[in-house]
Amino acid sequence: MPNRTAAALLAATAASFLLVSCSSADSSTPAAAPAPAASADQVVAKLAGKIPTVKLVKTYTAEDDPNHLLGRPNGYTSKAAFADSRIPVDQLDGTAPDSTDRGGSVEVFADEAGAKARMDLVQAATKGLDPEYDYVAGPVLVRVSHLLTPDQAKEYESAVR
Known part of the structure; x- marks a missing residue:
């Protein structure tokens, strides 16, 4: 032994x-040096390559960001909205063309901690309402419409991973 x-x-x-x-x-x-994170519109393009029903709707600037977080302390470095054509049009009455309800959005942060903190905030704010599907991959937060089915949302989860 x-x-x-x-x-x-x-x-x-x-x-x-x-x-x-x-x-x-x-x-x-x-x-x-670590590779910089992709911009939000680049992430949407990658999603569209994996999910053919995805289409880029808007790339935000600091001037038109509805959350006033783009480029600000603890905010995201880029944001884009996308549509998913599988969402029934009759469920979209009264929503803005760039509404998360129409598909979703991508928010890119400086690091994963920023993306996770934003996801936690969004999930707390929508708890008990119509909670969206949220997926974090590194510094990227992908927010997906609650109007998609769980199986459809899983496609985003797979695409993000």
């Missing part, structure tokens, strides 16, 4: 040495 323990310890030590050696060899090369 002591020989097995010694052999296991030796193997673990060798593995640790290899990991340290590899990491120290890589430390001489500069680390690559």
